[in-house]
Amino acid sequence: MNKKAVCIISGGMDSALSAKMAQKEGYEIIALHFNYGQRTQTKELECFRKIAKDIGAKKSYEVDLGFFEQIGASALTDMSIDIPTGGVEEGVPVTYVPFRNGIFLSIAAAVAEKHAAEALFIGVVEEDSSGYPDCRESYIEQMQKAINMGTKEETDLEIKMPLVALKKSEIVQRSLDLGVPLKDTWSCYQDEVKACGVCDSCRLRLRGFEKAGVKDPIAYQ
Structure with missing residues (x-):
């Protein structure tokens, strides 16, 4: 029987690489994407579908989570909060979506349990991330313990974070090495046609490509 992995894929570069690594490790891929009212929801979904096809996902889930808009408190889901474009903020950025x-991971665990998957891949990056508390390796490790305590005895899920210690330039390079379709990934927080180039996520991405010495294949304003 094939070993299975649930891959959380946002449509961004990090999760695309994480899923490609799962494929290279020989896992049968169950692709999982969330629509949570984020500004670039349509573009991210389009990218997810292309990435899932590229990695030959056996099953895909597109889960709608409308309650994030109700909760708000993030510039990604509350249109009254501006996306910062001035560079690094102190503390946790306003683009952080609460928990x-x-x-x-909780929903992914339910999907993994259904399919008897043994691994769950998430493309969190600690060192080069935007200061989000839910991207820390120590936090994900605790979630793994909690998930395995709260599921069936035969469920033994490992949450894999293959990029957690990488820099963005290393992610770009590894993506190129493994043939990740970077043209089909999206990082911009606020625009869907051409990336803005000035939000935190665009800055991180552009800096990564620059340090890797290659040109980003997506269009910028």
Whole structure:
């Protein structure tokens, strides 16, 4: 029987690489995407579908989580809060969505249990991330313990974070090495046609490509 992995895929570069690594490790892929009212929801979904096809996902889930808009408190889901474009903020950025990864991992665990998957891949990056508390390795490790305590005895899920210690330039390079379709990934927080180039996520991405010495294949304003 094939070993199975649930891959959380946002449509961004990090999760695309994480899923490609799962494929290279020989896992049968169950692709999982969340629509949570984020500004670039349509574009991210389009990218997810292309990535899932590229990695030959055996099953895909597109889960709608409308309650994130009700909760608000993030510039990604509350249109009255501006996306910062001035560079690094102090503390946790306003683009942080409250407990997003915790909620994503909980749903992913349910999907993994259904399919008897043994691994769950998430593309969190600690060192080069935007200061989100739910991207820390120590937090994900605790979630793994909690998930295995709260599921059936035969469920023994490992949450894999293959990018957690990488820099963005290393992610770009590894993506190129493994043939990740970077043209089909999206990082911009606020625009869906052409990336803005000035939000935190665009800055991180552009800096990564620059340090890797290659040109980003997506269009910028």
